[in-house]
Amino acid sequence: MIAEFSVTPIGSGVHVGGYVTKAVQIVHDSGLKYALNPMGTVVEGPWEEVMAVIKRCNDELLKDCERLSFVIKVDSRRGPSPPMEDKVRSVNDRLER
Amino acid sequence: MIAEFSVTPIGSGVHVGGYVTKAVQIVHDSGLKYALNPMGTVVEGPWEEVMAVIKRCNDELLKDCERLSFVIKVDSRRGPSPPMEDKVRSVNDRLER
Amino acid sequence: MIAEFSVTPIGSGVHVGGYVTKAVQIVHDSGLKYALNPMGTVVEGPWEEVMAVIKRCNDELLKDCERLSFVIKVDSRRGPSPPMEDKVRSVNDRLER
Amino acid sequence: MIAEFSVTPIGSGVHVGGYVTKAVQIVHDSGLKYALNPMGTVVEGPWEEVMAVIKRCNDELLKDCERLSFVIKVDSRRGPSPPMEDKVRSVNDRLER
Numbered sequence: 001m002i003a004e005f006s007v008t009p010i011g012s013g014v015h016v017g018g019y020v021t022k023a024v025q026i027v028h029d030s031g032l033k034y035a036l037n038p039m040g041t042v043v044e045g046p047w048e049e050v051m052a053v054i055k056r057c058n059d060e061l062l063k064d065c066e067r068l069s070f071v072i073k074v075d076s077r078r079g080p081s082p083p084m085e086d087k088v089r090s091v092n093d094r095l096e097r
Numbered sequence: 098m099i100a101e102f103s104v105t106p107i108g109s110g111v112h113v114g115g116y117v118t119k120a121v122q123i124v125h126d127s128g129l130k131y132a133l134n135p136m137g138t139v140v141e142g143p144w145e146e147v148m149a150v151i152k153r154c155n156d157e158l159l160k161d162c163e164r165l166s167f168v169i170k171v172d173s174r175r176g177p178s179p180p181m182e183d184k185v186r187s188v189n190d191r192l193e194r
Numbered sequence: 195m196i197a198e199f200s201v202t203p204i205g206s207g208v209h210v211g212g213y214v215t216k217a218v219q220i221v222h223d224s225g226l227k228y229a230l231n232p233m234g235t236v237v238e239g240p241w242e243e244v245m246a247v248i249k250r251c252n253d254e255l256l257k258d259c260e261r262l263s264f265v266i267k268v269d270s271r272r273g274p275s276p277p278m279e280d281k282v283r284s285v286n287d288r289l290e291r
Numbered sequence: 292m293i294a295e296f297s298v299t300p301i302g303s304g305v306h307v308g309g310y311v312t313k314a315v316q317i318v319h320d321s322g323l324k325y326a327l328n329p330m331g332t333v334v335e336g337p338w339e340e341v342m343a344v345i346k347r348c349n350d351e352l353l354k355d356c357e358r359l360s361f362v363i364k365v366d367s368r369r370g371p372s373p374p375m376e377d378k379v380r381s382v383n384d385r386l387e388r
Contacts, residue, residue: 004330006364014205014260017378021385028386036382037328038375039295039364047155051148058144062175066208070171071265071364073297073330078159084329087308091327094312095319101233103267108305111357114281118288125289133285134231135278136198136267163305168362170200170233170265181232184211188230191215192222241349245342252338256369264365272353 001076002084003050006040007057009065019065023057030056035084040071044084047076098173099181100147103137104154106162116162120154127153132181137168141181144173195270196278197244200234201251203259213259217251224250229278234265238278241270293375294341296363297331298348300356310356314348321347326375331362335375338367 009019024041027034030053032045043050054072061068075081106116121138124131127150129142140147151169158165172178203213218235221228224247226239237244248266255262269275300310315332318325321344323336334341345363352359366372 002329004328008202008204008263010202010204010210011206011208016204017381017385021382024382025386028388035328036379037295037326037331038293038333038378039331039366040328042329047152051152055144055148058171058173062173066175068171068173069202069263070169070173072167072169072171073362074155074165074167074169075330076155076159076165076167078163087329088327090308091312091315094309095316097319099232101231105299105301105360107299107301107307109302111302113301114284115288118285121285122289125291132231133282134198134229135196135236135281136269137231137233139232166299166360168267172233184232185230187211188215188218191211192219194222241346245346249338249342252365252367256367260369262365262367264363264367266361266363266365268349268359268361268363270349270353270359270361272357 001047001050001074002042002044002081002087003054003072003074004040004042005054005070005072007061008069009061010067010069012065019061022060026057026060027053033084042084044081098144098147098171099139099141099178099184100151100169100171101137101139102151102167102169104158105166106158107164107166109162116158119157123154123157124150130181139181141178195241195244195268196236196238196275197248197266197268198234198236199248199264199266201255202263203255204261204263206259213255216254220251220254221247227278236278238275292338292341292365292367293333293335293372293378294345294363294365295331295333296345296361298352299360300352301358301360303356310352313351317348317351318344324375333375335372
């Protein structure tokens with residue numbers, strides 16, 4: 001499946017980039033395919049592995065932050081998902097510029 | 098933690114109530130505390146249990162639907178979360194009507 | 195349409211109930227049909243009116259908060275939407291308890 | 292502000308790329324700064340302009356689709372938002388690879 005998630009520390013100040021970096025580092029170290037965008041991180045892999053990575057982000061960030069808000073969006077298919085870059089390419093190919 | 102999730106079958110017609118009911122039945126049968134609202138289901142419990150229920154919804158609905166879109170929002174705290182009904186009551190108590 | 199939204203102040207402390215109440219008060223005062231749940235507020239009405247209420251929440255809360263995160267989920271139909279309570283009732287009627 | 296949104300046609304088949312392209316074309320034609328990712332489109336601009344573009348997507352897609360589901364995530368600040376690419380760069384610069 002392909003999932004996008006973002007994590008927002010609540011009550012940890014207005015500059016949350018350090019915490020976000022920590023979460024992305026955990027995704028990076030997982031070995032799963034991922035891509036960063038300005039509003040979240042897209043991760044590709046089996047459901048359980050992707051969710052385990054997000055749980056690890058939760059556990060690690062709760063060491064520093066009292067409260068976290070996650071938004072997770074999942075695109076799940078019966079068969080294998082096309083690779084995440086195909087979704088962007090397929091739209092880009094059809095755009096009239 | 099407290100999580101809200103919704104599942105949208107893609108390509109399974111415009112009337113998706115039957116699939117949504119199937120998902121809510123799975124939540125109901127899990128024994129976890131939950132509450133239905135017009136846009137999703139709020140579930141309260143430990144991270145792993147809540148996520149396992151959502152995964153079960155995914156696995157069961159994929160038997161009938163080719164593709165699913167999930168939106169999951171998580172409110173996660175270092176210590177125990179206050180019960181979900183407290184969040185509504187605390188706002189309701191302060192509203193001026 | 196029917197929309198659910200939640201607003202999270204970033205960098206305004208861990209107890210955000212006061213800000214949430216302010217947002218719900220704005221929804222209440224709008225006269226639109228709404229329902230509170232533990233993770234957000236569901237509002238029913240024409241697209242422009244619902245979005246205007248959310249914008250008002252943004253403008254008012256930015257007076258007190260430096261940064262806000264909104265999550266908005268919209269269920270939009272070509273014709274009229276069934277009233278929000280129908281969505282819950284239709285699922286509840288089919289649940290086996 | 293910076294917003295990410297995605298639109299999912301419900302009941303319009305499992306291949307929704309054509310509709311998504313139509314929405315992205317509307318964003319592109321708006322002249323607002325935007326970036327596509329595998330799970331959504333990030334748009335930067337004043338609240339009213341960004342929301343007007345999303346509304347246009349709704350109106351145009353409802354001509355072809357009976358029902359749409361939108362997820363909109365907003366990062367809103369009292370002052371000017373840093374440009375969207377800064378958010379990714381700031382995390383990338385801190386990652387240990």
